[in-house]
Amino acid sequence: MHDVDFSVYPNEVVALVGGNGAGKSTLLEHLNATLVPDDGELVVEGTPVTEDNRQHARKEVGFVFQDADTQLVAPTVLDDVLFGLQNYGVPDSDTQERAREALATVDASHLEDRVPHYLSGGEKRLVGLAGVLVLEPSVVVLDEPLAGLDPERSQLIADRITQIHEEGISVVLSTHDLEFAAEVADRVCVMADGNIVGSGTPQTVFYDDVLLENANLHPPSAVRIAREAGLTPTAQPVTEADLISLLTASAEEEASQRTVQDKR
Template sequence: MHDVTFTLGQSEVVALVGGNGAGKSTLLEHLNATLVPDDGRLVVGGVEIDDSNREVARREVGFVFQDGDTQLVAPTVIDDVAFGPQNYGASPETARERGREALAAVDGADLVERVPHYLSGGEKRLVGLAGVLALDPSVVVLDEPLAGLDPERSRLVADRIERVHREGRSVVVSTHDLAFAAEIADRVVVMHDGDVIGTGTPREVFYDDDLLARANLHPPAAVRVAREVGLDARPVTETALVDALADRGVTAGARLDGSEH
């Protein structure tokens, strides 16, 4: 990465998009001080982070890795989710209680005594998210949370991410799924070759052909369909597309019977 400026506001959802090798994961790993910049500044909650105070970033910014197996290491799910609070000083009983609450928050209460190794990909993502929530961070960062999941598990994980946001946390998600980004993001940040090359609302970014072409990205299906049928509303999600098509259908019908012009 070079010359990257990235900010995240309170209770904001940011989707980080770009092709393979664009720098998305590298940027994410700076947000909780897994990496500290050689040049430049990382500031979390008003505190500048360096090698001496990385724990500040790690407590404020929870990181859910793409590969759940790198994050889940304990013999049972509850042991894994409770590890973070216990590591930061909570008693074993308190840590396990916080772990159970975090699992319940992602509808994973039935996973408490399961062995992480035998969980499905979607279940591992939810347990990883619960492990982060048990520490009560102000920011949750997820690296490709839907990668490798079937549609049902993808929807489940996406719903839990939206719930985390509704609870007042800021969320950063890197994703190749631009339809998912359009659904959840307040703001989209586009990366290419280690640079942030554009940022804006989903509507601003996904209707910017030049920006998407520079990043080797294609717009979501809803955008492509809207353009093909000539919609002016610029929908970016499937729901908005359906609504726009329905509105246009009603208007066209009204004009046919002469009741509106």
């Protein structure tokens, strides 16, 4: 990475998109001081982070890795969620309740006695997310949260991301799935060649052909269909729901105009 200027603001979902090798995972690993920059600085909640105070970043910025197995370390799911609390010296009297609340938040209470490594990919992601949420971070970072998941489990993860965002936690995620980014993100940052080459709302980014072409990306299906149907530039749908709403309104308007003409 080079010359990257990136900030996360309260109560927003930011999606990092870009091709393989663009630098998405490397940037994410700097956000909780898994990596510390050789030049420049990382500031978390107003505190500059160095080799000596990485724990500050790791408590404020929870990281859910793409390979969930790398962060599942305990014999049961409940023990795994408890691990972070015990690591930070939280009194035992508080840990069980907080761990169970975190599992309930991601709808995974039924998994608490299961062995983590026998879970499905989607279940492991939920447990990893609970293990992060239990520390009450300001920001949750997810590296390719949908990788390897089927559509049902992908929607489950998307729903949980929306849920924790609604609870006031900022979310940063990397993804190759622009449909997913359009659905959940308030802001999209495009990465290429180790830098952020463009950012803005999903509408701004996904209708910028030059930006997407330079990053070797294709716009979401809703954008392509809207253009083929001649619905742009007056409207800029980026999700399937946006597109359906727009097409429904257009059809109703045409029907209304025909009714008026028939009466004449």
